[in-house]
Structure formats: structure tokens, C-alpha cells
Amino acid sequence: MRFNSRDFSNNKVVLDVRDLSVRLPNQPQVAPILNQVSLQIRAGETACLVGESGSGKSVTSLAVMGLLPKDALRVTGGGITLSGRNLLELTQKEMRAARARNMAMIFQEPMTALNPVMRVGDQIEEVLKVHGDLPQKARQERVLAIMEQVHLPDVRRVYASYPHQLSGGQRQRIMIAMALILEPELLIADEPTTALDVTTQGQILKLIAELQEKQDTAVLFITHDMGVVAEIADSVHVMKDGQVVEQAPVEQLLRQPREDYTRKLLKAVPSLIPRQERPETLSEPESQGEKVLQVQKLRKVYGGRGFFRRGEGTLAAEDVSFAITRGRTLGIVGESGSGKSTVARCVMRLIEPTDGQIVVAGSEIAQLSRQALRPHRRHIQIVFQDPFRSLNPRWKVGRSLVEGPVNYGASRQEAMQQAGDLMELVGLPREALGRYPHQFSGGQRQRIAIARAVAMKPDVLVADEAVSALDVSIQAQVLELLADIQEKLGVAILFITHDLRVAAQICDDILVMQNGKIVEYGPAGDVLANPRDAYTRALTDAAPGRGWDFANFRELQSA
Incomplete structure (x- = not known):
């Protein structure tokens, strides 16, 4: 495997988080949600923030974006600097301007982040309306151009589509286009591929890397999957219980992890090496070889002809046959x-099912x-x-x-x-x-x-x-x-x-x-x-x- 081995030491520091602490307000007896978190990302670098659910990864990203839930979580210490500008000192108006222009975020589930009653092209264009002064025609051309850059098919059709009319991978590409249309210095990606299948996931990871290289963007990539880390990271920051417990260049961390927690995360990553083959026998001789589920020539067609429907429908499964032994x-x-x-x-x-046989425990x-x-x-x-x-x-x-x-x-x-x-x-x-x-x-x-x-x-x-x-x-x-x-x-x-x-x-x-x-x-x-x-x-x-x-x-x- 070829790891990212680029040297970023001479690049500008884009994000500098120093001793960041976040607590529940008015509850000093409760342990901090984030406890003196520090990390640094330079231009063109991809830093992965990894850890289990509840480790503080997403809270860190929301703190950087100024999106911590009001009256629920509060920054109580440390600093967040974006290209030398202290984000914690900005007013709400200044913070809104910084989002999209200077930093942007891709969320895990695009269907909840996109407005279901607005066409996706209009949603991308809205970023240009709020943060720019381009005329309407120029805005539309810019939106179509960024949609082509994220490799969406038939961009004019997609522009006029609603979120539910697109696949999960296409919706995530819309989110990436929306985040990068103003070429921000920092892109935060919070588990953007978790819900996608592996081929679509690979395409999205490649796309983010491609656009990052063009724009020299600093990327903070949040994930729990060390497999993804191995593919895209330059540096890795491991979080546990609201603290960064280990940070290192990606190859060093994968080859020589120092912390037991990091080793635990690595050992849990599934590999393509299959489980040891088991004989088809059980302790009860009468159960050996018993086929408890048999499916023969299963077929399923959605839609089709009906009072309000025309056409042949959508073929979802055709001639599917298999059996499972106890x-x-x-x-x-x-x-x-x-x-x-x-x-x-x-x-x-x-x-x-439209057609076929399903036999469970001997009954059709x-x-x-x-x-x-x-x-x-x-x-x-x-x-x-x-x-x-x-x-x-x-x-x-x-x-x-x-x-x-x-x-x-x-x-x-x-x-x-x-x-x-x-x-x-x-x-x-x-x-x-x-x-x-x-x-x-x-x-x-x-x-x-x-x-x-x-x-x-x-x-x-x-x-x-x-x-x-x-x-x-x-x-x-x-x-x-x-x-x-x-x-x-x-x-x-x-x-x-x-x-x-x-x-x-x-x-x-x-x-x-x-x-x-x-x-x-x-x-x-x-x-x-x-x-x-x-x-x-x-x-x-x-x-x-x-x-x-x-x-x-x-x-x-x-x-």
C-alpha cells in the first residue's frame, strides 16, 4: 500500500486548535465533553480524526464550525484559529460569513442536510446568493460547473431534481459541491461515506482528494474506519473520552501504534481474509445437512401495470435461488x-414476491x-x-x-x-x-x-x-x-x-x-x-x- 508521504511542514497552517475544552453549561461536576484537544492542519493536508462513537470527534468539528447546540454545550477553554483568525472571538454574523467562504462541512447523512422541498441546483446556488454578488445567469453557470467537477451525470437534469430523486452517492456529491463552490480553505467531512456502499465510498474518497489537490484545501476527515484512514490520511489524531490520545503520520501510526486504544481500533478493522472454513456438521446428528431456508427462482417487480400505473415496472430481483443449512x-x-x-x-x-418459491423449515x-x-x-x-x-x-x-x-x-x-x-x-x-x-x-x-x-x-x-x-x-x-x-x-x-x-x-x-x-x-x-x-x-x-x-x-x- 502506498501511503501519503508528502511534506507539509512549509505549508501555511490553516486550522490550529489549541487546548480546546467543551463542557455542559452550569454542570462543573460533570467531566468535560472535550478536554484540552489540540490539533493542527496545514494547506493541502488531510488529517483524520478517529475514535469510537462518543469519543468527541463530531463535537470537535461542530466547535470549529461554531455549530455547538446553543445552551447545551459550551467552549470553556482553549482556542480555534483559522488562518490566523480566532474563531471564538467572531460575532454570529462574522461566523456565518466564515462558513462557506473560509470553511465548509459535509455531513454524514445528506438526506437530512438537504432541503427536501428545494431542487438541489437551487440549494447550491443559494450559497452563492448569500455569500456573493454574481448575477443569476453567472450563478447558474457556476453551479453547473461545480456539479461537473464532482462528476455528476446529466448535470442539467440533476440541477432540476429534488434530493429524493437522486441516489445516496449523488446526494453526497451535491453536498460536496455545495461545500466547495466557494473554494474554502478548510473542509470538514464528518463520516461522509459511512452509509455508502464500498464502490460509491471509493468514488467519494477519490473525489474529495481530487478537489483538494486542485484547491489546496486543508481537510479534517472524521471517521471510525481505519481502512478509510489508510486510503486518504496524511496524519491521524486518535480520540478517546474527549481527549486526543495519539497523533502521528499515517504510516507511523499504522505500523507502530503506541496506545493500547489505537491498537484496539486497528485490530477491530475487518479484513478480506475469510473465516476459517467450517464443516457442514452440527453436534446434533439429526440436524446435519438440514436446509432450513430454500429459495427458488425468486422474482420481484415493483410497480407495473395497474389502474394508475403504466409500463412493465422495475425489476428488482430475477431468478434468485439459494439454500442455507442449519x-x-x-x-x-x-x-x-x-x-x-x-x-x-x-x-x-x-x-x-412476484414469483418463485420460499421454503422455511419445510413449509412453502x-x-x-x-x-x-x-x-x-x-x-x-x-x-x-x-x-x-x-x-x-x-x-x-x-x-x-x-x-x-x-x-x-x-x-x-x-x-x-x-x-x-x-x-x-x-x-x-x-x-x-x-x-x-x-x-x-x-x-x-x-x-x-x-x-x-x-x-x-x-x-x-x-x-x-x-x-x-x-x-x-x-x-x-x-x-x-x-x-x-x-x-x-x-x-x-x-x-x-x-x-x-x-x-x-x-x-x-x-x-x-x-x-x-x-x-x-x-x-x-x-x-x-x-x-x-x-x-x-x-x-x-x-x-x-x-x-x-x-x-x-x-x-x-x-x-
């Missing part, structure tokens, strides 16, 4: 729009009515990507865990006893049954979601992007938990992901989808080590940090 894990991988989640939702009968369920399907739902359960949205925020965790078993005939006392056992199984205390979802971290909520699914004692567990929104260290813990539950309970897992690195850690077999069709299917070791299809090779090539052995702090020999 105690095994099949991963379905592919980019956004490849059909992975459509297949998962059809298998769960959350959406209606594809054509059953909702009423007839009810007894079979206990055999197949799902864990969604966002546990906060899938858990009822008004229910205590105990109620969420007993709901399913009680609905299927268990007594409340028996179900609550089982819920306590499940909490311990997923590594949480029994007394946590009395808490609400918001009182847990993201990783803990995902453990609760897994416990709720396992409460039904299913034959098949569907995990739909169940770890994609988690820090890599928490992600590793959840993957280990799934493997542990599978070993103890013998459940088959259908694992949906866009990241082949994650699939390598847990899957026995991998099925690769593109445009609704299977392009490759086989044992994980074969698919990852010797991909036959060009699309599979493109996915493996796009995996960030693919040439680095993070756990052993060295370059892979084959890289």
Missing part, C-alpha cells in the same frame, strides 16, 4: 440497488395469505440496520422482548424469565430489561434487537445491514455475538451487507448480486480469494485498506 451463514453482498434487501424482505414476506410460504403466514413467522426473524427505529421508544426493553413469545402462547412470567436469559446471552445485565431504548448505546440497542429476534427461537435469522452503522470495534463485537449465538442455538443466518470485509468475518458462503441478479455464488474462501466475475473483483478492489493487515500492523504480502 448452523451456517450465507452472505448476500452487492452495491445499493443490487437487490440484496429486496430479497431479504421477500424472504421475510415483508413485501410480496411465498404464496400464503397474511393470516396463513402467521404461524410460520416464528421460524424466521429479522434484525434491521437501525435498532433505534426498530425498537418501540415508548416500551421498556423487557416489553419488546416478551411481545413475540407471549403472542405465540408463552406466559408473561415464562417470557420474562427467558428475556432475562437472552439479555445475558447478548452480554447485557438482566436489570436492563427495565430501561428504555434511548438509555442504551447503538451497539447495545443492536444486541437487544438480536435478543428480540432470538426470543422466537427461529430456524433462520435475517440480518439486513445489521452492523453497517456501527463503529468497527462495536461491529466486531456484534459479529462475534452472532457467531456465538449461532454456535449455541444452531440458527441459520442470512447476512445482508454491502461490505465484503464484513462478509468475510462471518459468512460460510457468499452470494454476489448486481442489478437484481446473482453474478457469483460459492464458498466464502473461493469468492473472496479467487473471484470469477469482474463485478466481484470490483467490490474487493474497492474495499478500503484492502492491502493492509491492521491486526498485525503490517502490509499484506500479496498487496
Whole structure:
């Protein structure tokens, strides 16, 4: 792997954060959110700020941008200097002018950062209206030019589109165009690729680097993924509990990390090296080779002909066939729009398949009515990507865990006893049954979601992007938990992901989808080590940090 080895020592210091402290107002007894954070970024340099959720990364960026929530967080010490100008001394009006002109920010989720009722071209143009005096025609030409620079297709059509009419990658490109249209000295990117599939992520990272080189922009890139760090960083600052615990040039930090916490982050990064192959046997001889999920020629078409519809509809899945044996894990991988989640939702009968067979625990369920399907739902359960949205925020965790078993005939006392056992199984205390979802971290909520699914004692567990929104260290813990539950309970897992690195850690077999069709299917070791299809090779090539052995702090020999 080739690391960035450019010398920035003679470049102008763009951002200088010195001993920055942030606290909750009027609560001196509470530990500071940021405790004397210091970092420096020079023109043309990419500095990565890494750490787990809650480490203080995003608070640092919001403090620099002057966007800390009013009356909730307050800067209590230190300084923030942008090209020699102390940002903490600026008035609100001066700070607004500094944003976009001197510094800009790209947020993690463009759909929440963009106005849903404004065309995206108008939203970019609004930056020029507020911070410039160009005539309308010149503004539009400038917007179209920056849209071409961020490699958007058919820019005039995109200019007139609303955010919901664009893909996730296109929306993020709009955010980048909006941030860079006034050529700011500093660009802050807060987890801008976390929600994107690996190929789109690679394109966005390349785009930011390309535009940075043209404009000599200083970039503060916030991420929890050391794979991304290895791809783009010049320097790395590691945060933990509101403090910078280690900072170094990227190659030095990856090869010789000093802090235990840094080593922990590196060891948690998933690699493309697949798990050790397991024989298709279980401790119970009668269960050996039992296919608990079989899908044959599954087809799904959205839309199509109807009273208000014309045309043939959108083909989302075509001729999809696979099977999973008890105690095994099949991963379905592919980019956004490849059909992975459509297949998962059809298998769960959350959406209606257009054609094909779905056999769960020996029963064909594809054509059953909702009423007839009810007894079979206990055999197949799902864990969604966002546990906060899938858990009822008004229910205590105990109620969420007993709901399913009680609905299927268990007594409340028996179900609550089982819920306590499940909490311990997923590594949480029994007394946590009395808490609400918001009182847990993201990783803990995902453990609760897994416990709720396992409460039904299913034959098949569907995990739909169940770890994609988690820090890599928490992600590793959840993957280990799934493997542990599978070993103890013998459940088959259908694992949906866009990241082949994650699939390598847990899957026995991998099925690769593109445009609704299977392009490759086989044992994980074969698919990852010797991909036959060009699309599979493109996915493996796009995996960030693919040439680095993070756990052993060295370059892979084959890289």
C-alpha cells in the first residue's frame, strides 16, 4: 500500500486548535465533553480524526464550525484559529460569513442536510446568493460547473431534481459541491461515506482528494474506519473520552501504534481474509445437512401495470435461488440497488414476491395469505440496520422482548424469565430489561434487537445491514455475538451487507448480486480469494485498506 508521504511542514497552517475544552453549561461536576484537544492542519493536508462513537470527534468539528447546540454545550477553554483568525472571538454574523467562504462541512447523512422541498441546483446556488454578488445567469453557470467537477451525470437534469430523486452517492456529491463552490480553505467531512456502499465510498474518497489537490484545501476527515484512514490520511489524531490520545503520520501510526486504544481500533478493522472454513456438521446428528431456508427462482417487480400505473415496472430481483443449512451463514453482498434487501424482505414476506418459491423449515410460504403466514413467522426473524427505529421508544426493553413469545402462547412470567436469559446471552445485565431504548448505546440497542429476534427461537435469522452503522470495534463485537449465538442455538443466518470485509468475518458462503441478479455464488474462501466475475473483483478492489493487515500492523504480502 502506498501511503501519503508528502511534506507539509512549509505549508501555511490553516486550522490550529489549541487546548480546546467543551463542557455542559452550569454542570462543573460533570467531566468535560472535550478536554484540552489540540490539533493542527496545514494547506493541502488531510488529517483524520478517529475514535469510537462518543469519543468527541463530531463535537470537535461542530466547535470549529461554531455549530455547538446553543445552551447545551459550551467552549470553556482553549482556542480555534483559522488562518490566523480566532474563531471564538467572531460575532454570529462574522461566523456565518466564515462558513462557506473560509470553511465548509459535509455531513454524514445528506438526506437530512438537504432541503427536501428545494431542487438541489437551487440549494447550491443559494450559497452563492448569500455569500456573493454574481448575477443569476453567472450563478447558474457556476453551479453547473461545480456539479461537473464532482462528476455528476446529466448535470442539467440533476440541477432540476429534488434530493429524493437522486441516489445516496449523488446526494453526497451535491453536498460536496455545495461545500466547495466557494473554494474554502478548510473542509470538514464528518463520516461522509459511512452509509455508502464500498464502490460509491471509493468514488467519494477519490473525489474529495481530487478537489483538494486542485484547491489546496486543508481537510479534517472524521471517521471510525481505519481502512478509510489508510486510503486518504496524511496524519491521524486518535480520540478517546474527549481527549486526543495519539497523533502521528499515517504510516507511523499504522505500523507502530503506541496506545493500547489505537491498537484496539486497528485490530477491530475487518479484513478480506475469510473465516476459517467450517464443516457442514452440527453436534446434533439429526440436524446435519438440514436446509432450513430454500429459495427458488425468486422474482420481484415493483410497480407495473395497474389502474394508475403504466409500463412493465422495475425489476428488482430475477431468478434468485439459494439454500442455507442449519448452523451456517450465507452472505448476500452487492452495491445499493443490487437487490440484496429486496430479497431479504421477500424472504421475510415483508413485501410480496412476484414469483418463485420460499421454503422455511419445510413449509412453502411465498404464496400464503397474511393470516396463513402467521404461524410460520416464528421460524424466521429479522434484525434491521437501525435498532433505534426498530425498537418501540415508548416500551421498556423487557416489553419488546416478551411481545413475540407471549403472542405465540408463552406466559408473561415464562417470557420474562427467558428475556432475562437472552439479555445475558447478548452480554447485557438482566436489570436492563427495565430501561428504555434511548438509555442504551447503538451497539447495545443492536444486541437487544438480536435478543428480540432470538426470543422466537427461529430456524433462520435475517440480518439486513445489521452492523453497517456501527463503529468497527462495536461491529466486531456484534459479529462475534452472532457467531456465538449461532454456535449455541444452531440458527441459520442470512447476512445482508454491502461490505465484503464484513462478509468475510462471518459468512460460510457468499452470494454476489448486481442489478437484481446473482453474478457469483460459492464458498466464502473461493469468492473472496479467487473471484470469477469482474463485478466481484470490483467490490474487493474497492474495499478500503484492502492491502493492509491492521491486526498485525503490517502490509499484506500479496498487496
